[in-house]
Amino acid sequence: xxxxxxxxxxxxxxxxxxxxxxxxxxxxxxxxxxxxxxxxxxxxxxxxxxxxxxxxxxxxxxxxxxxxxxxxxxxxxxxxxxxxxxxxxxxxxxxxxxxxxxxxxxxxxxxxxxxxxxxxxxxxxxxxxxxxxxxxxxxxxxxxxxxxxxxxxxxxx
Numbered sequence: 001x002x003x004x005x006x007x008x009x010x011x012x013x014x015x016x017x018x019x020x021x022x023x024x025x026x027x028x029x030x031x032x033x034x035x036x037x038x039x040x041x042x043x044x045x046x047x048x049x050x051x052x053x054x055x056x057x058x059x060x061x062x063x064x065x066x067x068x069x070x071x072x073x074x075x076x077x078x079x080x081x082x083x084x085x086x087x088x089x090x091x092x093x094x095x096x097x098x099x100x101x102x103x104x105x106x107x108x109x110x111x112x113x114x115x116x117x118x119x120x121x122x123x124x125x126x127x128x129x130x131x132x133x134x135x136x137x138x139x140x141x142x143x144x145x146x147x148x149x150x151x152x153x154x155x156x157x
Contacts, residue, residue, distance in 0.1 A: 002156075003081040004034065004137070005118045006127040011069035012112040014038075019072050022102055022115065025088060026076055030148035035075030035137040041066050049130055065112070073131045079149060079156055082124060085117045 007026070009019055026033065041049075046063045053059045076085060090097030094107020094114070107114050118124035128137070142148075149156035 002077065002079055003121060003124070004075060004077045004128065005082045005085055005124040006116075006131060007074040007076050007085060007118075008116040008131075009072040009074070010112070010114055010116060011065060011071060012109070013106075013114045014070050014072060016106075018106055018114065021106075023072075023074070025102060026074070026085070029078075029084065029088065031076050031078040031081055031084065032142060033074055034077045034139070035073075035132055037073050037131075037136070038070050039073060039131075040070050043067050045130065049127065061111070075128060075132060075137050082118055082121065086119065089115050089117050 009022055046066045090101025090103035093110040094103045095110055097104035102115055118127050
């Protein structure tokens with residue numbers, strides 16, 4: 001099923017100059033970038049985004065980190081894009097993430113983990129609404145789409 005998900009390249013990814021390398025991985029995989037903005041997250045937006053973690057010990061540090069520097073916020077679309085993106089990201093902590101994943105290849109920290117991705121269709125819908133307004137997510141077809149998904153059976157696989 002075609003899904004649209006939110007990806008955030010966190011302050012450490014932006015500050016380390018990894019944006020292009022990370023975006024390339026999503027495009028190389030065949031996922032489509034349909035929205036993108038460089039922004040500084042306000043404390044209010046960070047609090048709303050991470051409200052599910054409000055009672056956890058790491059919450060205040062996470063909000064402080066996410067508001068410390070610009071982030072790159074992406075909208076990624078593709079069949080199964082949520083699960084694919086999360087697999088590409090790797091385990092939460094770079095020190096435990098498998099080689100070949102974004103966190104495994106670029107991270108070692110157990111605090112700074114480079115990237116956020118929605119974990120479900122419901123979370124994606126909620127998060128996309130927080131970061132993108134009406135008209136900021138594009139709808140467009142790609143000429144090479146037939147080479148990303150096998151549609152020979154009449155449905156994309």
